[in-house]
Amino acid sequence: MNRLLNALYPLALAAGLAGIAGAALAAARHHPVALAMTLLIAAFFAVGVWELSAFRCSSRELGAALASAPKDGWLDTLPAPMRASVQQRLEGLRVALPGLALAPALAGLLVLLGMLGTFIGLVITLSSTASALGQTADLAALRNALGAPVQGLGLAFSASVAGVTGSAMLGLMMALARRERAGVATQLDTALLGRLRPLTAAHRQALAQQDAETAAKEAAQQQQSELVAQLQRFAQQLADQLATQHTRFADAHQDExxxxHAEAQSAYQSLAASVDTTLRTSLAESARLAGAAIQPAAEAAMAGIAREAAALHERVG
Known part of the structure; x- marks a missing residue:
């Protein structure tokens, strides 16, 4: 299908040139005004063909660039009219590729020029006819006088033929060129999702986001490491404080x-001394009381013994 359409473009160009050239040849010998308008139509047709040629060349160069692998400076390899639009596409803006500027207007202008040439030819023909009718009344002379204006009337429409032919063929070539540009735009959209993605702003934003996420993760890990280190230092300080407090408590407990023990020993010693003193006092008092209680009995016993000894002595003596 694409080959058929590509082959149709030169056929349309040849048909347009042939129509304009035929009209120019027909008007060249008998109708200079129609010839002038036909040549003007040919000039504008050539301008339209030139713009279409540049338009198609840009499309083909863009297609060739899309088929190649992207590299540094890839955008500089594109045709100058395409760079701004492709750059905006890479930045994520949905803009259309550059279109035709003169050719659409020229297609309508060719028809208008053809009609203008025809109208001018008609005016000249009618003026010549009126002049011929006013100058002679002889039928044979009138026939000869009207022959040239009527022939010029037929040739006057050659400008319209040239304008309509050029406009139709230029419109067909514009349709083919636009279809080719639409295909290249589709290739560009496909490439933006594939080979050209590393050049797009979305890809750069994704990389920047990944870098930011990586940096955030590294910062979080660094903060976690610092927090763990702080917790470890705090735990070590707490352990040191607990150990110090435990040592102090153990020393204080040992001192206590x-x-x-010293106070208990002193108390026990005081108690023992008090008990010893109390026992000594109690024993002495008990001995005194016991002596006081035994003394009369002892004295009575000793007196009895003395009496018995005296009695025994008397008996013996």
């Missing part, structure tokens, strides 16, 4: 126990 030593002081308690």
């Amino acid at each position: 126990q030593s002081r308690f």
